[in-house]
Amino acid sequence: MKAKDLMSPIEEYLTPDMSLCTAVTRMRGIKRVHGLPIKGMLVKNEQGTVVGMVSIKDILRAVIPTYLSPDLSIFSWDNMLEQMSNRASDKVVGDIMVKDLVTIDSEVPLMLCTDLMIKKGLQRLPVTDENDEIIGMVYIRDIFDIVSEYIVKGGQEHGTC
């Protein structure tokens, strides 16, 4: 199987000037096939070019103050996370998005996709066509669904499952 065989279409995008509040609301509203809200979205500017990606990790990172080292986080107070989340709502998508995207060609085999996602700690990989246009997204969860099916099948054949 290749990336193009597993990728999901992308219907909605965020914009760089969108507030975190709008972005989070948008993300909560989009459900994936398994029924859970989407955990990462691409960011497209006014010219229609994809300029970055925002995942829930990036949003959580934006809530943690830069000065908070592991040495200092023991001194946080009870509702600090709430206070900081509240403050983060003023930030915009452009400030927190990941700008250097890792993408993959649609003809690339799934094995390579999987390897790349594990080595780089990615949850989703934008898929590009021959013109470098993003045409879809491969999710780690979808790869896992295929892999787990084959693991079970193999186990049954070998009598280990």
Place this chain on the structure above:
Amino acid sequence: MEPVETAKVAHAVVMDTSFYLACGIFFVALALIISEKIHKTIVALFGASLVLVLKILEQHEAFHLEEFGVDWNVIFLLIGMMTIINLMRPTGLFEYIAIRSAKAGRGEPLRIMVIFAIITAVLSALLDNVTTVLLLAPVTLLIADALEVDPIPYLIVEALASNIGGTATLIGDPPNIMIASKAKLDFMDFIIHLTPVVIIMMFVMIVILKLVFGKRLKTRDELKERIMQMDEREAIKDPVMLTKSLVVLGIVLVGFILHGVFHYEPATVALFGAGLLLLLSGTHEPHHILAEIEWPVIFFFIGLFIMVGGLVKVGAISLMSQKMLALTKGNLFATSMVIMWFSAIASAVVDNIPYVATMNPLVIDMAKELWPGHAGMELLQHPELMPIWWSLALGACLGGNGSAIGASANVIVVGMAEKAGHKISFVKFMAYGLPIMFVTVFISMIYVWLRYYALA
């Protein structure tokens, strides 16, 4: 005025090709350093290499002669102290002190600001300023968030206090380390001559802080409770290493206090401390600790010393010192005041390290012109020369407060604030820094005049 006249004959400067080359290299390098187009360490090292390649200095002179070459006393004092601090940093001592202080301030914003200013000044006097603000700034941001007050005044006050505190001791600030090494002054000289005036400055600064922020900084009682509930003991990561660090730091401080008596150079004391603490730490991988030494700063010093050595050898420094004496007509009080204010203004604009590296030989040259019969310690610590050294130290250290780029501590604070989402503009920093610079240099002026001229 006679000595100056005879000296001119004795030290006639020949303006040959080497003279122009050495000056050219130095001033182009200085311009590049100010422009920040190329990293200052690269500029200094390349400039130094040119000085050697063009034979303005022989390599032997640059590496081994006190008069023209690298001041290894400065280099190893810095390396030793940086190693000790790198080993101490992970113990959590500094976080402990900061949280403890905030609690001692009972969560009152103004009281915390004053206490933080004092601990910053004291730590900066004993360690280097950059490390002090680097360690305290994150805790300051945390506490300001807890109290829901603007962290910017706190951060700027800490940068200012670190520059003032650093002025107090031989090891507090690079200009003092350099001056001490050149003038062969010891730790106690600085304690006796500079610490008293620094204490006065800190008092004045605290009064100013109370006047300016007394009514402005307010917080609610439930927010103060956030501070009071923090347990500073949790900051201590490695109590065993902490004890070892404190013992070694104590030995080093006693060593500094006594180094003059036992005829040890400060670098020997610092290196002993670094070696001992490395040994006690039981680490098998010293490269981590050593890698954290600020090598770019160390190499910046090395490059500068060689470039300035070139200037000294070709006589450019003598020429400048003759001009300086002509300007003040040999009046030493006027000379020290000119040096103090000029140093302050110069240090607010440019890095005070190259400035002091150039001024040190200039002051020594001036002394040679003034007292041609003297040499060695008699010359370097001539009673009439001492106020000039102190004026140079006070001006160069305190001038750093004049602008956001005046001292490394300022640059660090502005950078950390910006990363945390609080932009400190150049003008904003100056609104705090420039008045404090003028007040502290003014206090220094009165102090030097009273202590060394009016009451001497």
